[in-house]
Amino acid sequence: MRTTTGWRADPGETALRKAALERRELRADDIAVRIDYCGVCHSDLHALEAHAARSEGPLVPGHEFTGTVTGVGGGVTRFAAGDAVAVGNIVDSCGTCAMCLRGQENFCREFPTLTYGGADRRDGTTTQGAYAREYVVRERFAHPLPAGLDPAAAAPLMCAGVTVWEPLRALGVGPGTRVAVAGLGGLGHLAVRFAVALGAETTVITRSPGKADDARRLGAHDVIASSDEQRTAAARDRFDVVVDTVAVAHDLGPYLRMVAVDGTLSHLGHLGPVTVETTDLLIGRKHLSSAGSGGLPATAAMLEFCAEHGVAADIELLPSSRVNEALDRLRRNEVRYRFVLDMSDLP
Incomplete structure (x- = not known):
């Protein structure tokens, strides 16, 4: 040995x-x-x-x-x-x-x-x-x-990198795609960098307003505070892909409602059980996916x-x-x- x-x-x-x-x-x-x-x-x-x-x-x-x-x-x-x-x-x-x-x-x-x-x-x-x-x-x-x-x-x-890279590529992210990244941590900051480099219009959704400057430094075109009810309501049906990197159990409904018709919520950050309201998928023919490594x-x-x-x-x-x-x-x-x-x- x-x-x-x-x-x-x-x-x-x-x-x-x-x-x-x-x-x-x-x-x-x-x-x-x-x-x-x-x-x-x-x-x-x-x-x-x-x-x-x-x-x-x-x-x-x-x-x-x-x-x-x-x-x-x-x-x-x-x-x-x-x-x-x-x-x-x-x-x-x-x-x-x-x-x-x-x-x-x-x-x-x-x-x-x-x-x-x-x-x-x-x-x-x-x-x-x-x-x-x-x-x-x-x-x-x-x-x-x-x-x-x-x-x-x-x-x-x-x-962290390949965990967000694979779904971004599988979902066809590129120029003309509207992407939101929920959570700005180890996975999320790399998802932002990849989405921007792939040519997507990229938004960060964060519960930490203090991360807005970081999000823009990473290349994000917009930042939405998840606590801002007016902004989140205005983002309904806005994004082709939402990459959810939040690492704790949470409600997927608010993110699914931001997904556009035929768009996808890619749930990556939390591996435990989730509950989804079927109507959040039904209205807009939305997709829920996941990936790992x-x-x-x-x-x-x-x-x-x-x-x-x-x-x-x-x-x-x-x-x-x-x-x-x-x-x-x-x-x-x-x-x-x-x-x-x-x-x-x-x-």
């Missing part, structure tokens, strides 16, 4: 401590990646809280990272030592189901192997995430990091688009030794708009 250092939560705990970690030896199609930067995602918080409740084994979070190839297996053809790479929250899939065959490994019918907390498809061991200095991954699930992309600001593209072709296309159009995340960069501080502040929503850990303080 290979050894590295990372940040691990022990059984029954949410706090992370520095620990020695084991990685598998390189298989023929593996690459070893020195992790340089890793994003801190809300799902990391959820995973740590669930882990503490179960008290089953250790947990190493982290599933959106960039780094440098340090070693390759004997059958690797796409990468060499020294290459800059990016890896997201999926590190394997069955490769044979209908979803995998169409490049939607994120919807693998046998469930994809997640970057942490998943089961390795060959030996059954539990995957340990990227709050660490090294990761070993199949070359197929790593992406070349295009030149010109800042590796720290690119790390959140591998989860991204397949390999879409992720590669997103990275190239970001390099071409200068799209990256707004980040606060912290040394990895401050990971618990980052998680605590994320719980309090004290970040604009993504924490990224600099892993260079690990041996």
